Amino acid sequence: MLKLYYAPGTVALASHITLVESGADYTTERIDFKTNQQNSPEYLAINPKGRVPSLVTDRGILTETPAMLIYIAQSFPKAKLAPFEDAYAFAQAQSFNSYLCSTVHINHAHRMRGARWATEESSFADMKRKVPQSVGAAFGLIERDMLKGPWVMGDTYTICDPYLFTLAGWLEGDSVDIATLPKVAGHRKRMADRPAVQQALAEVNG
Amino acid sequence: MLKLYYAPGTVALASHITLVESGADYTTERIDFKTNQQNSPEYLAINPKGRVPSLVTDRGILTETPAMLIYIAQSFPKAKLAPFEDAYAFAQAQSFNSYLCSTVHINHAHRMRGARWATEESSFADMKRKVPQSVGAAFGLIERDMLKGPWVMGDTYTICDPYLFTLAGWLEGDSVDIATLPKVAGHRKRMADRPAVQQALAEVNG
Secondary structure (H helix, E strand, O other): OEEEEEOOOOOHHHHHHHHHHHOOOEEEEEOOHHHOHHHOHHHHHHOOOOOOOEEEOOOOEEEOHHHHHHHHHHHOHHHOOOOOOOHHHHHHHHHHHHHHHHHHHHHHHOOOOHHHOOOOHHHHHHHHHHHHHHHHHHHHHHHHHHOOOOEOOEOOOOOHHHHHHHHHOOOOOOOOOHHHOHHHHHHHHHHHOOHHHHHHHHHHHO | OEEEEEOOOOOHHHHHHHHHHHOOOEEEEEOOHHHOHHHOHHHHHHOOOOOOOEEEOOOOEEEOHHHHHHHHHHHOHHHOOOOOOOHHHHHHHHHHHHHHHHHHHHHHHOOOOHHHOOOOHHHHHHHHHHHHHHHHHHHHHHHHHHOOOOEOOEOOOOOHHHHHHHHHOOOOOOOOOHHHOHHHHHHHHHHHOOHHHHHHHHHHHO
């Protein structure tokens, strides 16, 4: 049995969807950001980074979305969520997910999490003003060069898809006009139609 | 034959070391940041992100260090650079590398690359002042909770080691006192003693 620690509206959704898609037995536990539960001693004992998601396995606790997605895919091979047998295709999928975690998510985080990288209110305001441009440029690259369609890697659904869907859900909040990103918009719609996505969202919001 | 595009002093060193360790046939080509060659039309045709490293394979071009490291390890299995057969151990290695790319490298990048996330000189200065603290805290977590020793994953050298070594090489520039990080310092020394590391550094600086 796997256990996912999550918070609504966070990147934990990508792992949540992947758990549903994989057919895994899992439970979830919600972490309340409003009361700063992610920095409570109890949660820091689970994840010393004070972030979500965390995935409790029978071997230990995993953090970092790209690693959790690989772990779920590799542990439930019948769901065929990653092309492990093809080194180049697998590296392409990892490259996509690495871009999401180290560029797209980071650009987005400068809207609300500026205190990670600066101290002054004027810097936070400056960072916020830049987010539509920096997130928009990263999604522009995805639209132009990376999203093959209909799924990220082409004809086959993989662990890249719920990750992109999760970050694309933040575009409106980041003041990026999704009408300028028709392939990303089409992907978001296709994802929203998947039963696994609807189940994960119902569990998060229910 | 693989081809690595790199620049001295960048994260490309992690992939370079891994190429040497893997026994791969490879060539390298240096990209000159002083003349902004990374944003030349010729290089953007190779890597539209305008960054290094890029790895040219016979199937196509890969970018993003965590993905390139997996690709090299999986393509040259005799070198045993990643525990592919053990889903949990492999996920732990990916979790470590994901933390390096999405937190450690990003914190560091706020010293020189603030224009990615802000516009005002005052913000850049504020970001720079925060780097010793943000990079120091990330390496503090590595020291306390993540670096098992003697190698990152314990007794076995993996693709996590050259990546940590590369980022730990920036600590002095980031004004983090490595004397406060004895395990990281010991790891850096062990890495510097490896012939593959010496060869890669000689090729970069030679």
